[in-house]
Amino acid sequence: MITYLPYYLALGLASGFVAGLLGVGGGLVLVPILVWLFALQGFDPAHTMLLALATSLAVISFTAISSMRAxxxxxxxxxxxxxxxxxxxxxxxxxxxxxxDRLPGQFLHYFFVAFLFYAATQMLLNFKPAPHRELPGSTGLTLAGSIIGVVSSWVGIGGGTLSVPFMLWCNSKLHQAIATSAAIGLPIAMAGTLGYIASGWNVTTLPAYSAGYVYLPALAAVASTSILTAPLGARMAHRLPVAILKRIFSILLYALGIKMGIALI
Structure with missing residues (x-):
């Protein structure tokens, strides 16, 4: 782990800054890089994706608190x-x-790659669905929340890529949709973390210092630096051309998606 500590610290700096600057939870950057780092460390390939998803959600549990408070x-x-x-x-x-933990083979890898292309396209086109209705009642919100929760747990994110468009479609104002999405990110991250800890608790082939599928050394290193740069990114969002930066970030997501896709062939 010591050999890879600088990589984890740098990943935290980058993901925290991106989360604050562009309003995404950082998971879209965390997961593919964590998969790569876990593979370099020789972790069981059958578990690298689950470890990356779980560790990403655990990191977001920390960054979501500061975002929600702000x-x-x-x-x-x-x-x-x-x-x-x-x-x-x-x-x-x-x-x-x-x-x-029960899905077949490479499903989560393919699903994540597809989601990367979706998120990149959404960001590139700055897609905002036209408002068509008001927020649904409790039953409708429970159903929407369930779908957002399932997808978020499969891609290791705080859900903003899904919840913000949903709230805009339901006639919420943009600033309120982003702020509410940040608050929703905390229960997503915490529930996902607990779920992955429980589902991986009895798996005997995980690396040392894992709590279920959460790899604790990576969590500690990434979270320690991401919470430092997230506020900086939020402040810079008011000074930098965010629309241009989003387009640049979308190209990065396309590149990550292509790299992960090629690795699956």
Whole structure:
């Protein structure tokens, strides 16, 4: 682990800055790089994707707290929606983590690559769905939360790539959708982390210092630096041409998706 510590620290710096600057949870960067680092360390290939997803969600559990507090301080979080969608979020995320350990072979790799291309295209085109309706009732929010939770657990993200478009479609204002998505990211990350810890608890072929599928040394290193750069990224978002940066970041996501896709061939 000591040999790879600088890589993990640098990954935390980069993912935290991107999360603060572009409003994404960092998981889209964390997961593919963690898969690569775990492979270099000789971890069992059957578990590298699950380890990456679980560790990414564990890191986001820390960064989501500071993000949520910052948005709450500006009074932008729709806490009524957060309370109503959270049961579905938690249920869906736990279900997704449980299913992930039971899905066939390379499914999660293919699913993640497909999601990378979706996220990159969404960011490149700056896609914002036209509002068509109001937020649904409790049943509708529970269903939406369940879907967001399952998908988020399979790609190791805080859900903003899904929840923000959903809230915009339901006529929420952009700043409120982003702030509320940040608050929703905390239960997603925490439930996903617990789910992956439980599903991997009795797996005997995981690396040392793992709690289920969460690789604790990587969690400690990445989280320690990401929480430092996330506020910096948030401040720079008001000074840099974010629209241009999003297009550049989308190209990075395409590159990561192509690299992971080629590795699956």
């Amino acid at each position: 948005h709450h301080a500006h009074g932008a979080v729709n806490w009524v929606m957060v309370r109503r969608i959270t049961p579905g979020i938690i249920g869906g995320t736990l279900l997704g983590a449980w299913l992930a």
